[in-house]
Every structure is written in C-alpha cells, then in structure tokens.
Amino acid sequence: MRPGAIAPLFSSAFALGYGWAAAAHLQWFIYYPAVGEWTMTTQPAADAGPPMLWYGWLACGAIGGVLAALVGLVLPRAFEARVWPLLSWSVPIGATLWLAWQARVWFQQ
Numbered sequence: 001m002r003p004g005a006i007a008p009l010f011s012s013a014f015a016l017g018y019g020w021a022a023a024a025h026l027q028w029f030i031y032y033p034a035v036g037e038w039t040m041t042t043q044p045a046a047d048a049g050p051p052m053l054w055y056g057w058l059a060c061g062a063i064g065g066v067l068a069a070l071v072g073l074v075l076p077r078a079f080e081a082r083v084w085p086l087l088s089w090s091v092p093i094g095a096t097l098w099l100a101w102q103a104r105v106w107f108q109q
Helices: 003-024 054-073 077-082 086-101
Strands: 028-034 037-039
Touching: 003 054, 003 086, 028 054
Parallel strands: none
Antiparallel strands: 028 037
16 A cells, blocks of 8 residues: 555544554553652552552554554555545544443433
C-alpha cells in the first residue's frame, strides 16, 4: 500500500485499541498528577490523589495503530482498493459512540 493509505488503517486500529483499553480498564501505566508520579501498578501512595488512566489508554491505542500501519505497509496495492473510505470513517465514529455509551455512568451520578 502507498503510505497515504495507511492513515485509515492507523485511525481505525487506534480507535479500536483505545476503546478496548478504556472499556476494559487496561492501561500500561498510570499517572498521579497530585504527586507527579508515573507507575505501572494501581497501588499508589496514600496521598497520591486520583489517577489519570488516559495516558495508558492512549499508549494502547497508539501501539494498535502502529501495528496496523506496519501491516498495511507490506500489503499489496490491490488491497488498497478494497479499503472503503466510508468504512475507515465508520470504525472510529462507531468506537467514539461506543465509548460515549460506556461513559454515560460518569454523568448519571
């Protein structure tokens, strides 16, 4: 595939990886802004305050996107014609809507 056609693969895989990590509460690291500490565990100090899981979710999505882009670079150009532009938009939009549905509990309290 040509490098310009990699963006739909990256964005779709990023959205799916981010959505999966956020919904399953999987993150590779956690940031505690009150103490300025990065950790790979969920056992903070007593005064650490609330954690920011977002950075870990971004990392999961980025790894998924980069892996999909690398796979896309070795695919033949014939595959590029099969990647429908609407499909490349529908996956990130669908993942965003699904995340909004998952986050509804934060706003109902």
